[in-house]
Amino acid sequence: MGLVWWEHPVLQKAALFYENGTGGAADDPYASRNAPFINPAAHLDKIKYHSDLDYMEVSHGPTNVTISHASVAAGSGPGGEVGLNGVLQFPATVTNHDLLTHGLGYVPDFMVIYDGDVIYPGRPVQVLSDGRTRKVAANATSSVIRLREWAVRTSNSMAAASRTYTVIVFREPRAPSGIVLRHWDPVTGILTLARGRFRSDRRYLQVVPGGTPFGFAKGRTIDWDNGTIRYVDPDGSVFEIVPASFAMKVRMSSEPNDAPYGPSMAYAGSFAGSSSVLVKVP
Known part of the structure; x- marks a missing residue:
């Protein structure tokens, strides 16, 4: 052969x-x-x-774009509750950002990279210990590549954050x-x-190590367990937005507030991510 x-x-x-x-x-x-x-x-x-x-000819990029994500105000629990264990409100904010105008006249294939990895829908870009989380997802129109941002907030505010994203756009064959x-x-x-x-x-686009390659997941990046999710980046970084201390109790408003909280609502699975490949643009 x-x-x-x-x-x-x-x-x-x-x-x-x-x-x-x-x-x-x-x-x-x-x-x-x-x-x-x-x-x-x-x-x-x-x-x-x-x-x-289709060998994914590059039309635009890699182009670095820095986005200033605004601060997120603190949330509050139900009125009159005493001994509140925590607050998670989702989504607290939703914001769209234009990353790049490509002007191709059709919806192209593209990649948006953060921290060395191609992002997937819902990728956390700011995670704090009590569950405060800022997430992003990328999408394309016939003229621009956009980033959609939303946040999960707690009873604490979340500070503004600056993040740099790398955009690559591919033209049709x-x-x-x-x-x-x-x-x-x-x-x-x-x-x-x-x-x-x-x-x-x-x-x-090339599949090759060395230089400044980007990690691209070849399979699943999110797992669901115990009512919440774990995110695993192509490079193996793990993100969990529900802290181990978060628990819940259910009671009627007329009942006393001495009912115990249930078990932790944090992720309890064992998902370790999928295989990945390093890609780069010469």
């Missing part, structure tokens, strides 16, 4: 791949040995390059142009493949 470069002028495909066994004629694109050429999505482990795949499947320019050193869909002078 050798490493094969194929370019097919009728099918308009170009690919570098490992053969899928030895079945069929080597020059037959539909032979089982050439299955990665015809159906790359089903044989990603054998693909080094295929013109049908380019439409083929011309008829040349492979071209090397010895003067500029630029390699062009698949009728211009790939050029070596463009920037693409």
Whole structure:
């Protein structure tokens, strides 16, 4: 099973791949040995390059944007309660921030990075011991990349915080142009493949360690247990917003206030996060 470069002028495909066994004629694109050429999505482990795949060409960034998150006022418990164990109010505030105007005219793929990791919806960016938490999630429109912020507050106020986010925006795969499947320019050193869909002078997302890579989770980042959640970053950092001291009791307003509190409502599971990969932009 050798490493094969194929370019097919009728099918308009170009690919570098490992053969899928030895079945069929080597020059037959539909032979089982050439299955990665015809159906790359089903044989990603054998693909080094295929013109049908989206290699996530960078349109904007990496761009650093600093957001000044406002302070959050303290919350209060139910009126007349005595011996209150704690207050958690969610959400206390909701704010939108524009991070970057991309102007592509369509909703693009993108990444927003904080503290070295690509953020996931609800990623905490400010966590205090009594449960005060500031969370963010990123979204895109046809013109901008935005950050949505909300907070969980307690009976204590939360100070303002400045956070820097890195934004990367990817453009849609380019439409083929011309008829040349492979071209090397010895003067500029630029390699062009698949009728211009790939050029070596463009920037693409890379999976590679070293430099300043960003952690990207390949699976789940949030777990639910005991009525609350644990967040685990791609780098293994763990966040839990409900403190171990938080408990609850239920009583009628006419009943005495001597009922005991229940057990801790903090996370009690064992979720350790998912595997991750380091990505970077040259």
